[in-house]
Amino acid sequence: MKVAIYTLGCRLNFAETEELIDLLNKRGLKFSFKNPDFVIVRGCSVTEKAEKETAKKIKELRKKDKNSFIIATGCLKKGFSITDANFILPKNKEKNLLKNIEKLIKSPTPLPKKSFKLRTRSFVKIQDGCQKYCTYCLIPYLRGKEKSKPAKEIIREIKEKEKDGYQEIVLTGVNISHWKEKTRNFYWLIEEILKETKIPRIRISSLWPGDINDSFLNNFKNPRLLKHLHLSLQSLSQSVLKRMGRNYKVKEIKNKIKKIRELFPDFTLTADIIVGFPNETEKEFKETLNNLKKIKLAKIHIFRYSPREGTVASLMKNQINEEIKKKRAKILSSLNQRLEKNWRKKFIKKIRNVLFEQKKEGFWQGWTDNYLRVYLKERRDLSNRILSVKLVKLYKDGILGKLCGL
Secondary structure: EEEEEEEOOOOHHHHHHHHHHHHHHHHOOEEOOOOEEEEEEEEEEOHHHHHHHHHHHHHHHHOOOOOOOEEEEEEOOHHHOOOOOOOEHHHHHHHHHHHHHHHHOOOOOOOHHHHHOOEEEEEEEEOOOOOOOOOOOOOHHHHHOOHHHHHHHHHHHHHHHHHOOOEEEEEEOOOOOOOEEEEEEHHHHHHHHHHHHHEEEEEOEEEOOOHOHHHHHHHHHHOOOOOOEEEEOOOOOOOHHHOOOOOOHHHHHHHHHHHHHHHOOOOEEEEEEEEOOOOHHHHHHEEEHHHHHHHHEEEEEHHHHHHHOOOOOOHOOOOHHHHHHHHHHHHHHHHHHHHHHHHHHHOOOEEEEEEEEEEEEEEEEEEHHHHOOEEOOOOOOOOOOOEEEEEEEOOEEEEEEEEEEO
């Protein structure tokens, strides 16, 4: 029995795909994108764009794999439907899928764990769910209340990744800084992972910006905890943040970013920003724009606001028209290009450790510890190796590198 899995959306969705793959592996399924019996699409409904991409992917696969049984699952809103999928399965019922597929397997002979590997980095889900109820967001309705994976289970999973040869794990979830276990919190968990595991690189995914504190930042003195954070900012206008239902102050965030830069000048900070939120005035947009210029992020992920049925924001007056959203997104995109280029320029002629992932179009591609993409020409196999690289010059969306002493 052959299965193909396609994943769209955030890192958490990818982490859950890895968990699903492990479970399917233990039941003896083979993974193949060529003539699969089952095609599983783990989609996303967080934004209208993501939902359309999920539907588009399913349609493409129906044309490509005409004889396959296509199952749509993942972070999909209630009522999601598309005629090209044979079956729509809610995320919380994914384990039922395994039981049904298992009945169809002639041999449950386990496959080696390394038989299907997504990449040299591996996602580890530590938390799920959200109780923030931001006015624009569907996630609390899609994923329910906050739930934390036990620390022992997280440590065990990371140690398994070590044995499997992974060089880097990415801690992921909806609100990972809200992880808790009795009196223990996220900051304790980071210390415990650093103490109990040996995996060379530990990366943290998207973080609620208000949860950065001194205890957390102190852990970055350990070189295994990689100096990169993606902040879920959404806006840098205080009045817009208030309408979004996000309870942090712009001044507070600016001070936190300033402190990070003072402690770790090479720390890469990226962020999400939404433009065109209901009633966003030109003054509010410029407030966000000017603050972004001041804090000088390494990259901005720009989203045009799209109303999601069932959220408070979808019912707000003064919805911004699409032309204004596009115009504002274009302005931010232009700023982002300058910020990205300037940040990468800072590291030219510097030496950084790079984890190489794959060879594509003649270049090995990998990521520095502080999340800069590196391109390097080399005949030898560099896959899944961490190597010292001199960063030579800007190239495409990253930096061209030269190996140091291999």
